[in-house]
């Protein structure tokens with residue numbers, strides 16, 4: 001279905017409180033990890049997002065039955081693997097779905113998964129996933145755009161990732177959890193979403209040691225039991241709203257946050273002059289009556305400044321007088337927000353993965369999101385300027401932000417997404 005654009009009448013101060021959703025990027029691998037158990041699993045804090053629907057469609061194809069048992073609670077049950085093939089039509093919708101390979105391989109001994117391909121901002125290789133599987137004893141062949149993996153026994157041995165990869169670590173952990181081998185992963189990701197999946201698996205009886213360090217030791221276990229688990233808060237969504245508050249020089253309160261997961265973002269905003277107060281799972285972000293300063297930002301793997309917050313931060317800096325430099329070596333091509341921000345009057349010069357940003361006053365314009373966080377960048381830009389900005393490409397925002405227009409309205413923004421019937425009547 002063609003979604004109607006998001007209309008934002010900007011130039012208003014935000015205020016009030018917003019409950020941050022649970023982490024999309026933890027929920028997705030945890031849903032996949034539930035396939036390792038043949039017993040029922042209940043997950044709480046699952047955000048209602050199109051990416052969640054996509055992974056549930058894929059899991060359904062593999063053999064998972066699911067039911068929503070509360071607004072954000074999901075019951076999953078995979079008594080047996082019915083299909084070991086994850087086809088292109090399902091995998092290509094979301095690159096993160098490639099980690100289904102590790103789960104199917106663990107449970108069924110073989111898996112065929114389509115190559116995920118690129119994404120809106122460029123290539124996103126999976127060579128480290130494949131190298132890990134091979135090094136741990138799986139046979140991998142490539143044919144007709146598919147990777148086929150097979151193991152004769154349990155995975156075993158040591159693999160050192162050549163770079164830090166969140167998805168590669170998820171995939172290798174999933175593949176190694178069942179069996180009687182011992183797998184050591186070196187240079188593994190310490191991302192919060194990796195830790196959360198490991199804590200979930202351990203709660204079902206897995207024996208994975210070292211979560212949060214660069215060395216993971218996975219002692220295979222014969223089977224996992226069922227269980228119940230609550231997903232961590234979404235640090236990327238929290239950061240997006242913190243930046244929206246700074247960009248509109250507002251004061252807002254965020255609940256359901258893990259301040260310890262947000263250090264890099266908090267430090268940068270504080271350096272700019274934003275006042276941030278932490279209290280348990282609550283953050284108050286205050287940028288009222290402040291002259292914010294330009295800063296330089298370079299993305300890094302967790303705990304560094306997240307690439308998933310780079311487009312939003314670039315947008316904030318595009319409104320702050322002075323020169324800021326933003327570099328995204330994690331995803332050097334993640335720049336689809338730039339041309340759209342130019343349409344709104346931003347002064348951003350790109351060279352490789354570097355954006356040199358001269359602060360300017362942005363103005364409303366029709367714009368189009370080409371990916372999820374570029375969409376976030378555009379709604380932040382829209383909130384800062386007088387007049388109405390119409391943002392197309394809402395399907396990308398729906399991948400990662402639950403009920404966005406409604407929740408922005410809860411903060412006092414004038415944001416609406418006309419119903420399709422109303423929109424066509426207005427044409």
Ligand SMILES: CC(=O)N[C@H]1[C@@H](OP(=O)(O)OP(=O)(O)OC[C@H]2O[C@@H](n3ccc(=O)[nH]c3=O)[C@H](O)[C@@H]2O)O[C@H](CO)[C@@H](O)[C@@H]1O
Nearest residue numbers: 025096124125126127128129164165166167168307308330
């Ligand atoms: C669903 C999900 O959780 N997505 C997140 C995950 O993506 P994803 O897991 O795909 O990202 P990775 O951590 O794997 O990628 C990090 C870097 O490693 C490179 N790489 C990765 C794998 C590989 O086999 N070879 C290789 O070269 C990538 O091109 C990138 O430059 O982490 C990214 C980096 O924090 C985030 O932007 C994504 O939002």
Ligand SMILES: C=C(OP(=O)(O)O)C(=O)O
Nearest residue numbers: 025095096308372373400
């Ligand atoms: C890029 C993201 O997700 P994915 O890796 O699924 O594209 C994201 O969450 O910002």
